[in-house]
Amino acid sequence: MTNAEIVDAAPAPAAIPVRDEDGRLTDSFLGAVEAALAAEDRDVLLALVGDLHEADVGAVIETLAEDERPAFVRLLGDAFDYTALTELDEAVRVKLLEELPTADIAAGLGELDSDDAVYILEDLDAEDQAAILGELSYSDRMQIERALDYPEESAGRRMQTDFIAVPPFWTVGQTIDHMREADDLPETFYELYVVDPGFRLIGAVALNKILRTPRGEKISAIMTETRHSVLATEDQEEVARRFERYNLVSSAVVDEADRLVGVLTVDDIVDVIQEEAEEDMRALAGVGDEEISDSVVTTARSRLTWLVVNLGTAILASLVIALFDDTIEAMVALAVLMPIVASLGGNAGMQTMTVAVRAIATQDLDARNMMRVLRREVLVGIVNGVALSILIGVVVYFWFDNPGLGMVIGSAIVVNLLFAGLCGLLIPITLDRLRVDPAIASSVFVTMVTDVVGFFAFLGIAAVWFSLPF
């Protein structure tokens, strides 16, 4: 059911603003929705949300309390557009689907484009999936099951399987007439595809080209040969990178035999592009694909792994300090100052590494420009190291009234910032060569190096400089 139909069936929506100027849902709007829900007043609820975009409906559902969500869907009944479920966090969606009758879900999914139905079904366990699929029409079921056979996060999972394919010898006129008659088309599309008798992909024609060409012209004369078609088994991140690189709005998806099996559009891919950039950030901080709606247990468990690894590297750094316990006993000021050296090194290392990890992800950093970048990082490390060591040297000189201590901490910082730059660059590059995702493991290694080098350089230089025991 489209939004337009819903509007026709319902009274005009009340004039409550849905979002404020920052784009947040307004309290007055949400209050009205909750009141309608509490009163079980379907007409009012329909007037409020019937006309909303699915993204807004999704946002409304997420703000509702857990037990209000199924009530919301049930009260809207037929008028609820299941596309809104694609806008929910996974944890919220799975929980909500558990509360809804299988028959309702099947009826709702039957109305959707196949890619949206797959997106909603794929997180459910096999049993629930089978129950829902069992209630779908044969053709819908076949389409969805075929998509679910593709690996998770592959192009085959994300693609739309309704599309227009024409032979190259058709004219523009024939093609337009065919489109006017075809049904079961996706709600929007931007290209049509040209296939040979074996349904192998030959090319594509943008709709605006069809519209600008006289009816008599042959399709073969205006089509673009396919250059960047996507394999159905390909990982969605690879596909996203290609969409981004070539500014694609849609792309044909083919199987191993080069037969056209589906179409990907950029709106399915925008989320992947964003997730990919976010993934690096989360990986660096040691959080997985956690969502704000995840439970305590899920969250604690996924974060603990990282913290345990961190505990290991922290103990390693402590072992380095333990080498110098006599030095510290002889001069406690060293214990006071040593975290400064480690902290600055860790931060400088994170800076280099963040840039390196993103540059590797976007393929802006590889063997060819590595030496150039390495040279830059070494120089930046030295420049900033010297700047900071002058600053801290002066502070320490006045604080402890000890010029020697200022010199010691200054030189330790230069050494550590140099190492920070080197490791921040070389560790992600090495991990990438070893086919490990550089974002995941880099920050452990980098802070391990900057902690160990920082403590060792500072305490070691101090021991030598002041001829302290160690």
Place this chain on the structure above:
Amino acid sequence: MTNAEIVDAAPAPAAIPVRDEDGRLTDSFLGAVEAALAAEDRDVLLALVGDLHEADVGAVIETLAEDERPAFVRLLGDAFDYTALTELDEAVRVKLLEELPTADIAAGLGELDSDDAVYILEDLDAEDQAAILGELSYSDRMQIERALDYPEESAGRRMQTDFIAVPPFWTVGQTIDHMREADDLPETFYELYVVDPGFRLIGAVALNKILRTPRGEKISAIMTETRHSVLATEDQEEVARRFERYNLVSSAVVDEADRLVGVLTVDDIVDVIQEEAEEDMRALAGVGDEEISDSVVTTARSRLTWLVVNLGTAILASLVIALFDDTIEAMVALAVLMPIVASLGGNAGMQTMTVAVRAIATQDLDARNMMRVLRREVLVGIVNGVALSILIGVVVYFWFDNPGLGMVIGSAIVVNLLFAGLCGLLIPITLDRLRVDPAIASSVFVTMVTDVVGFFAFLGIAAVWFSLPF
């Protein structure tokens, strides 16, 4: 000049693969390009790159040495598609443009869609801009100057000013005929717009709808009323969020008087969406919009600010340690172990904060679900704190043969992880309320708190437990 024309004019490209299976440019291809450049053989170069997508041409230019880049553009001459410049890092683009003759640049820009021309010109200084604009045709110049009048990073800068607008009373047939005759259309478009006699935007029609509707039907019957049109002065991040939320592929851009002035398409916005997600990551690590091709001075300067702030917070943590110098002198093991407490707290804080910063950016975290999330963070902090404190407690017990020390570090870690969870959530939320970008300043504050609390809790508990002096 389109790629198709180039292909007609040049010999068939040699069969060297351009990219390997990972999507990286191959060495053999780049070697061939460099050889052609060195030999100044235009035909070979054209055969190699004439048929490439602008994104690939851009990638080739970036891998070339600095002095080869202008030579590359000059050798290709008329056949060089300036769109490729939009694919370059800013530093590379500006440098390259400095080396090219103004007349060549003007001729190249004249061929481009207006948004691409603006994108290339906007980073140049006013003088160079004026020189190039002076060589453009009057209509091109007017278009570009009008776009440059909009603020940086606004929708007006990114929009395409060629588009199709029709009155609502036209029929589908009239519209199709108009499109067949119009020239100066953008290379691709996905919608056309419906305007009133004052050129005020009324609605939009997707091209696929035009194609599926009989010629006699009125445009007003099939158009969608505009719901999400973009203001030309709006910031591109706001616009990107709207594209993402509503899965838009293109959107009309209007001026203050609601008059249609341009069109934004998703391929212009995809980069913004990615940059926005990346920006948070860079902000957390204290690097600005640095690119891998930036110079040593630019890089060092932009990173130093953050390191100086970090130096300040590190000194604050040292002051806390200094409170306990007598305690440390009495038991040096405390100096050995104290970085573990601070490091675990810092990491746990970064985990919570990363999730919170992204959730705020995507508007998944606000006043309504804050209490729920806060409860979760407190519980996760306690659960993981207890798990880690048992682990480290046992390690310390065996290492120092001191059960009391194990208890002390264990309790300090529970305290610090609790604070880490609280601060990791509350600091970004507070900054957001104060209208400061939470990504920029959060990690300074969070690590400051976890360092200070970590050192204070550990050394303080130890002093009390072992009745040490402080």
